Amino acid sequence: xxxxxxxxxxxxxxxxxxxxxxxxxxxxxxxxxxxxxxxxxxxxxxxxxxxxxxxxxxxxxxxxxxxxxxxxxxxxxxxxxxxxxxxxxxxxxxxxxxxxxxxxxxxxxxxxxxxxxxxxxxxxxxxxxxxxxxxxxxxxxxxxxxxxxxxxxxxxxxxxxxxxxxxxxxxxxxxxxxxxxxxxxxxxxxxxxxxxxxx
Numbered sequence: 001x002x003x004x005x006x007x008x009x010x011x012x013x014x015x016x017x018x019x020x021x022x023x024x025x026x027x028x029x030x031x032x033x034x035x036x037x038x039x040x041x042x043x044x045x046x047x048x049x050x051x052x053x054x055x056x057x058x059x060x061x062x063x064x065x066x067x068x069x070x071x072x073x074x075x076x077x078x079x080x081x082x083x084x085x086x087x088x089x090x091x092x093x094x095x096x097x098x099x100x101x102x103x104x105x106x107x108x109x110x111x112x113x114x115x116x117x118x119x120x121x122x123x124x125x126x127x128x129x130x131x132x133x134x135x136x137x138x139x140x141x142x143x144x145x146x147x148x149x150x151x152x153x154x155x156x157x158x159x160x161x162x163x164x165x166x167x168x169x170x171x172x173x174x175x176x177x178x179x180x181x182x183x184x185x186x187x188x189x190x191x192x193x194x195x196x197x198x199x
Contacts, residue, residue, distance in 0.1 A: 053091075058153075063099075067118045077108050082110070087106070095128070096127070098115070098117060101113070101114045128161065133169050136166065142162050145162070
């Protein structure tokens with residue numbers, strides 16, 4: 001009797017897991033973001049203009065939260081004292097994981113752009129390079145990145161841009177490895193001379 005109950009419990013659990021997996025796959029296959037990923041047409045500069053209204057703005061984004069807040073707080077139009085609350089969202093320009101959110105002031109008509117991260121940051125690598133580096137360093141590929149982004153309900157970088165970033169990551173990695181080998185060789189040579197292991 002106990003064995004039958006255990007078998008029934010295992011069967012029920014297996015059926016639940018299969019049904020849950022099917023529902024998750026069906027959900028992400030039907031999400032607006034997933035459909036959007038396949039419908040976005042990239043322009044020549046590899047940037048896509050999407051979400052032309054606030055109602056169509058959906059999903060998650062990678063942002064530098066401190067930079068976003070500083071950008072919002074710095075908005076003030078002279079003569080009208082307009083602030084962020086007076087702005088109306090018009091569109092999002094997306095380049096990979098980097099976004100530029102465009103607004104128009106409802107009072108004075110001024111236009112404001114708020115970036116998801118500082119485009120002038122020369123210290124930290126941007127979100128696109130950071131994501132591709134993480135994917136490469138963990139032994140993954142573009143397919144895994146697509147699945148990861150879909151699960152997060154987040155627009156994903158295009159395969160074309162991914163390959164460009166991947167080439168840059170490979171170039172930098174190869175350059176750093178070569179420089180490290182040369183430095184190690186020079187140090188080994190110096191130590192060998194100090195020990196008089198060479199003529």
